[in-house]
Amino acid sequence: MNTQAQPQAGHHDDAMLNTNYLKAGSGWKSWAFTLDHKRIGIMYLVFVLAAFLTGGIFALLVRTELASQGHTIVSGPTYNKLFTLHGAIMVFLFIIPSVPASLGNFILPMQLGARDVAFPKINLLSFYIYLVGATFALVSIGYGSVDTGWTFYTPYSLHDPEAATKVLYMTAAVFVLGFSSILTGLNFLVTIHTLRAPGLTWTRLPLFIWGMYATSIMQVLATPVLAITLLMLIFERVFGLGIFDPKLGGDPILFQHFFWFYSHPAVYIMIVPGMAIVSELIATFSRRVIFGYFAVAMSSLALALVGFLVWAHHMFTSGMSEYANMLFSALTFLVAIPSGVKVFNWTATLYKGSISFAPPMLYALAFLFLFTIGGLTGLFLGTLNVDIHLHDTYFVVAHFHYVMMGGTVIGFIGGILYWWPKITGKMYNFTSASVGAWLTFIGFNVTFLSQFVMGSRGMPRRYYDYLPEFEQLHRVSTLGSYILAVGLFTTAGTLIQSLARGRAAGRNPWGSVALEWQTQTPPVFQNFEETPIVTRGPYDYHLATDEELREDLYAVDPAK
Amino acid sequence: MQMPVALSAYATDVDKSYYIIYWLSVVLFIGIIGAATYFCLAYKRKAGVRAEPTGHNNILELSWTVAPVFILAYLFWIGWKGYVDMSIVPPNAIEVRGRAFQWGWDFEYPNGAHTPDLKAPVGKPVKLILSSNDVLHAFFIPQLRIKRDTVPGMYVSLWFEADKEGDADIFCAEYCGGKGEGTAAIGHWAMISKVHILSVADYDKFILEGGGAKPGESVPDWGKRLYVEKNCAGCHSLDGAVGAGPSWKGIFGRTGVMTAGPDIVADENYIRESILEPQAHIVKGFGPVMPSFKGILQDKEIDAIISFMKTLK
Ligand SMILES: [Cu+2]
Ligand SMILES: [Cu+2]
Numbered sequence: 001m002n003t004q005a006q007p008q009a010g011h012h013d014d015a016m017l018n019t020n021y022l023k024a025g026s027g028w029k030s031w032a033f034t035l036d037h038k039r040i041g042i043m044y045l046v047f048v049l050a051a052f053l054t055g056g057i058f059a060l061l062v063r064t065e066l067a068s069q070g071h072t073i074v075s076g077p078t079y080n081k082l083f084t085l086h087g088a089i090m091v092f093l094f095i096i097p098s099v100p101a102s103l104g105n106f107i108l109p110m111q112l113g114a115r116d117v118a119f120p121k122i123n124l125l126s127f128y129i130y131l132v133g134a135t136f137a138l139v140s141i142g143y144g145s146v147d148t149g150w151t152f153y154t155p156y157s158l159h160d161p162e163a164a165t166k167v168l169y170m171t172a173a174v175f176v177l178g179f180s181s182i183l184t185g186l187n188f189l190v191t192i193h194t195l196r197a198p199g200l201t202w203t204r205l206p207l208f209i210w211g212m213y214a215t216s217i218m219q220v221l222a223t224p225v226l227a228i229t230l231l232m233l234i235f236e237r238v239f240g241l242g243i244f245d246p247k248l249g250g251d252p253i254l255f256q257h258f259f260w261f262y263s264h265p266a267v268y269i270m271i272v273p274g275m276a277i278v279s280e281l282i283a284t285f286s287r288r289v290i291f292g293y294f295a296v297a298m299s300s301l302a303l304a305l306v307g308f309l310v311w312a313h314h315m316f317t318s319g320m321s322e323y324a325n326m327l328f329s330a331l332t333f334l335v336a337i338p339s340g341v342k343v344f345n346w347t348a349t350l351y352k353g354s355i356s357f358a359p360p361m362l363y364a365l366a367f368l369f370l371f372t373i374g375g376l377t378g379l380f381l382g383t384l385n386v387d388i389h390l391h392d393t394y395f396v397v398a399h400f401h402y403v404m405m406g407g408t409v410i411g412f413i414g415g416i417l418y419w420w421p422k423i424t425g426k427m428y429n430f431t432s433a434s435v436g437a438w439l440t441f442i443g444f445n446v447t448f449l450s451q452f453v454m455g456s457r458g459m460p461r462r463y464y465d466y467l468p469e470f471e472q473l474h475r476v477s478t479l480g481s482y483i484l485a486v487g488l489f490t491t492a493g494t495l496i497q498s499l500a501r502g503r504a505a506g507r508n509p510w511g512s513v514a515l516e517w518q519t520q521t522p523p524v525f526q527n528f529e530e531t532p533i534v535t536r537g538p539y540d541y542h543l544a545t546d547e548e549l550r551e552d553l554y555a556v557d558p559a560k
Numbered sequence: 561m562q563m564p565v566a567l568s569a570y571a572t573d574v575d576k577s578y579y580i581i582y583w584l585s586v587v588l589f590i591g592i593i594g595a596a597t598y599f600c601l602a603y604k605r606k607a608g609v610r611a612e613p614t615g616h617n618n619i620l621e622l623s624w625t626v627a628p629v630f631i632l633a634y635l636f637w638i639g640w641k642g643y644v645d646m647s648i649v650p651p652n653a654i655e656v657r658g659r660a661f662q663w664g665w666d667f668e669y670p671n672g673a674h675t676p677d678l679k680a681p682v683g684k685p686v687k688l689i690l691s692s693n694d695v696l697h698a699f700f701i702p703q704l705r706i707k708r709d710t711v712p713g714m715y716v717s718l719w720f721e722a723d724k725e726g727d728a729d730i731f732c733a734e735y736c737g738g739k740g741e742g743t744a745a746i747g748h749w750a751m752i753s754k755v756h757i758l759s760v761a762d763y764d765k766f767i768l769e770g771g772g773a774k775p776g777e778s779v780p781d782w783g784k785r786l787y788v789e790k791n792c793a794g795c796h797s798l799d800g801a802v803g804a805g806p807s808w809k810g811i812f813g814r815t816g817v818m819t820a821g822p823d824i825v826a827d828e829n830y831i832r833e834s835i836l837e838p839q840a841h842i843v844k845g846f847g848p849v850m851p852s853f854k855g856i857l858q859d860k861e862i863d864a865i866i867s868f869m870k871t872l873k
Pocket of ligand 1: 263264267310311313314
């Protein structure tokens with residue numbers, strides 16, 4: 001099955017297929033019932049960004065409460081809900097779907113030279129499943145919200161019948177969201193296998209595609225485990241089966257095994273797409289093939305594989321046997337190898353490149369900086385005796401924020417800025433985008449470097465109040481979070497300004513040789529007027545003519 | 561990113577691992593980011609200059625895949641070795657039981673004494689047998705670099721041998737919820753206690769005297785001491801001021817209005833029930849935040865508290 005699927009055939013005439021996808025159909029129905037992967041990607045983008053904003057507001061409330069000792073703005077139990085919502089929203093509604101569902105949906109078929117994903121209807125279905133899941137989450141918040149932390153650890157999450165009902169709603173939300181994730185993963189796998197344009201061999205696949213491929217495998221294999229776990233939790237609650245609750249003869253540690261069996265791979269579901277974007281950015285803005293292309297591609301798959309074997313490193317203090325701890329510590333160190341390989345290869349790609357510092361590249365470089373810190377601090381946590389001290393302290397909080405926010409989110413924003421002109425047809429202001437990038441970078445480091453310090457000194461996480469010796473560092477961290485917020489809002493403002501008044505972007509503003517830049521801006525409904533025939537790799541800048549490398553930031557023809 | 565003061569040889573050992581990783585990370589970080597920065601400056605885009613085509617360097621690629629394996633194996637080894645030392649409890653260790661509950665700690669010594677803060681002798685191994693009355697908690701002493709989750713329905717153990725006298729903080733490191741409003745709220749964050757590392761003589765004295773009224777102490781006085789030591793004072797005042805819980809002023813024999821059911825006169829049985837099963841009857845105007853002291857307060861101690869209450873007119 002090497003030909004292209006023609007999902008819209010019959011519904012649209014040829015002229016329609018070759019008009020700007022934003023103008024192919026108007027009115028809300030043309031969005032709500034669209035099967036176009038680009039529009040679905042945009043709808044996802046809007047919702048995941050809304051989730052990011054919501055989760056971010058909760059984060060700011062948490063940081064504000066911690067700005068001084070004792071009661072600052074909310075009471076202890078409210079604080080517990082705030083950090084739970086921050087975590088649950090960021091993980092399940094934002095980061096997990098973020099890159100694959102939004103940019104993945106938009107860009108993946110274009111990079112393949114395909115007209116759409118393999119199953120456009122399932123694609124729309126998965127979007128609506130996401131909305132249903134999000135609604136459940138809102139209902140749970142409306143009922144007064146959960147306070148279990150995003151990990152829902154038993155028996156606390158089953159402890160009090162009143163709270164447990166809210167936990168049910170929240171877990172139901174996560175359960176439903178899981179299906180959206182599985183369907184997207186499945187769709188991408190089939191698309192990558194069957195809809196590559198002629199000439200697009202596996203060794204010519206963009207690294208973004210390789211990343212999406214690895215992510216999809218994890219989504220399809222790991223998410224069902226989460227669904228099973230949550231189902232067991234729901235059954236335990238509703239029918240009183242003793243699975244996790246010691247009062248009913250269950251085992252609370254079993255829940256942790258199940259939970260992390262999904263949630264560790266989920267960490268890679270989150271970070272691999274970020275890495276995938278960064279590979280694209282570094283190649284494009286250094287104008288070079290990624291050094292060790294094959295190693296970078298395979299390291300995504302290696303992460304997907306090893307990611308399944310290390311879940312219990314979240315449980316070194318939980319009372320597992322010493323030998324289990326030994327095994328999981330050893331396996332955890334294996335993860336460092338593919339991550340290290342990526343970092344080394346990205347760095348080497350810069351060597352003798354032709355490096356531009358356009359805003360997307362600033363994010364790629366920020367990623368390199370922050371992810372390196374995130375990765376190196378992981379070494380502390382994999383080392384058994386050191387982890388015993390650092391576990392469940394702010395050190396861990398800082399570590400995973402460096403990876404998830406400093407990695408994935410920074411990569412995601414970089415990706416948005418990179419593909420923005422293609423998606424919207426508009427250019428944005430470079431100065432304010434760069435200011436946003438710098439503020440985000442500085443604010444981020446101020447927020448979380450101080451948390452490493454607190455954590456190594458023993459400040460436990462999820463504390464509403466703390467001992468006086470930590471106040472200074474908490475203040476610094478809160479200040480950093482405000483700088484970070486200003487940076488993010490600056491970026492958001494830049495993009496909104498671009499939508500409202502940005503100049504029309506050119507076809508290939510970055511002078512990229514990758515396939516998705518070769519079509520119109522914004523792309524036509526069927527992506528390419530004719531099925532492209534791929535004759536070289538996505539980063540073969542050395543084979544490109546000077547004309548191909550010209551950066552047409554702005555469309556010459558304003559009528560376009 | 562300095563570690564806190566180390567109060568044991570084990571803690572010093574953990575610090576060794578910590579600083580090895582720390583300096584290794586610093587070197588790697590400077591290497592990677594230094595190289596990236598240099599490349600960014602040296603190969604900034606210039607008009608007319610194209611990037612050089614990416615070549616292959618198999619030796620380089622192989623070496624940065626294989627070299628880390630040795631470093632990682634070494635880190636694994638030091639971590640595991642330190643951890644094993646920690647897992648083997650010396651046979652002569654003093655056994656102390658630690659119970660975690662929402663939201664506090666209770667430590668029980670070989671002589672039957674109970675305290676909410678931990679007392680331990682310097683220079684002797686102490687084995688803690690930990691359990692939980694309700695949900696997960698985790699026993700954490702940063703200065704000793706030890707941490708262990710307490711799991712309901714299961715005993716876990718942990719040991720330490722402090723080599724300096726002094727006080728250190730005990731935290732709960734596993735999230736365990738919270739309740740209540742405003743200043744009366746209590747929860748995970750408030751499960752902070754202390755470990756007092758005493759000289760052997762002081763510890764022996766504590767063990768000889770503990771577990772009952774001190775010599776020469778009357779029963780109501782003992783009850784008053786328990787009121788402070790068991791932290792009833794955190795929620796109950798003696799002067800009529802309303803805190804998280806009702807004041808104990810004139811408590812004995814007074815008629816209390818409950819949120820549900822008939823009014824109750826505070827006699828011995830009711831007070832005993834209030835202490836062991838606080839949620840059975842809730843005094844109107846208060847939340848269900850009082851922890852149960854079942855297994856923490858002994859019968860004799862409850863009697864002593866009741867006789868102390870009788871003195872509060
Ligand atoms: Cu993990
Ligand atoms: Cu606790």
